[in-house]
Amino acid sequence: MRKHFWMIFISLFSCLFFFQKANATNSIRNEYENTGKVIWEVKTTEKIVALTFDDGPNPLYTPDILNALAKYKAKATFFVTGEQAERYPEIIKREANEGQEIANHTYNHHYKDDSDSDNLKEELMNTANIIKKITGKKPTLFRPVGGYLNKQIINTAFNNGYLTVLWSWHQDTKDWSKPGIEKITENVISDTRPGDIIILHDSGGDRSQTVKALENILKILYKEGFTCVTVSDMLYRSESIVPKPFQVTP
Numbered sequence: 282m283r284k285h286f287w288m289i290f291i292s293l294f295s296c297l298f299f300f301q302k303a304n305a306t307n308s309i310r311n312e313y314e315n316t317g318k319v320i321w322e323v324k325t326t327e328k329i330v331a332l333t334f335d336d337g338p339n340p341l342y343t344p345d346i347l348n349a350l351a352k353y354k355a356k357a358t359f360f361v362t363g364e365q366a367e368r369y370p371e372i373i374k375r376e377a378n379e380g381q382e383i384a385n386h387t388y389n390h391h392y393k394d395d396s397d398s399d400n401l402k403e404e405l406m407n408t409a410n411i412i413k414k415i416t417g418k419k420p421t422l423f424r425p426v427g428g429y430l431n432k433q434i435i436n437t438a439f440n441n442g443y444l445t446v447l448w449s450w451h452q453d454t455k456d457w458s459k460p461g462i463e464k465i466t467e468n469v470i471s472d473t474r475p476g477d478i479i480i481l482h483d484s485g486g487d488r489s490q491t492v493k494a495l496e497n498i499l500k501i502l503y504k505e506g507f508t509c510v511t512v513s514d515m516l517y518r519s520e521s522i523v524p525k526p527f528q529v530t531p
């Protein structure tokens with residue numbers, strides 16, 4: 282009996298701890314979201330979602346990803362690193378020519394240094410200069426390395442002309458951990474909601490599962506009536522920018 286009491290007590294305590302932790306994370310998200318300087322998803326009733334690819338470009342995977350997107354006339358946002366963009370400018374050029382959005386994911390992809398605002402400013406500027414040199418356009422969206430966020434990072438990005446873009450919490454494919462093509466696909470299509478921002482990776486390791494999963498994801502999303510657009514396009518079409526009476530219903 283005593284054994285049961287302790288088991289119940291420990292379970293209740295862990296639940297409470299977990300609940301408080303989840304609540305704390307939610308309240309930080311709310312606080313950050315209210316500044317208008319960072320987004321996790323976009324408010325819209327239109328059946329649109331934004332696929333995002335981090336850490337590229339990579340000659341082994343990005344061209345196949347672009348081929349799949351072109352097949353479905355889908356648009357996506359590539360959060361590229363300055364280092365990779367400098368190495369593979371032809372892929373960046375192709376992304377831009379095909380109407381894909383190119384966004385800033387720092388130069389070096391360092392985890393710790395991002396909390397230092399001077400260093401982040403330099404990383405953002407270096408990357409933006411490389412992208413502008415190749416495409417003629419400066420990026421306006423930024424994703425912090427590993428999704429790590431604090432006020433300093435958000436403000437540094439904002440003061441340098443960037444909106445910080447995370448991803449929908451129910452749309453973290455964890456494709457970097459190579460969970461299998463089916464799992465990556467399932468993660469996206471099992472709970473797709475209008476305005477979702479979906480995270481995938483086109484570099485930083487073996488991304489062959491991501492490439493194969495993307496074909497399935499696009500096929501299913503389009504069958505369900507979703508359209509894949511860039512993050513900027515989705516923001517432009519969002520409820521907060523386009524007033525309800527002026528929204529065109531298909």
Ligand SMILES: [Zn+2]
Pocket residue numbers: 335336386390426427
């Ligand atoms: Zn990354």
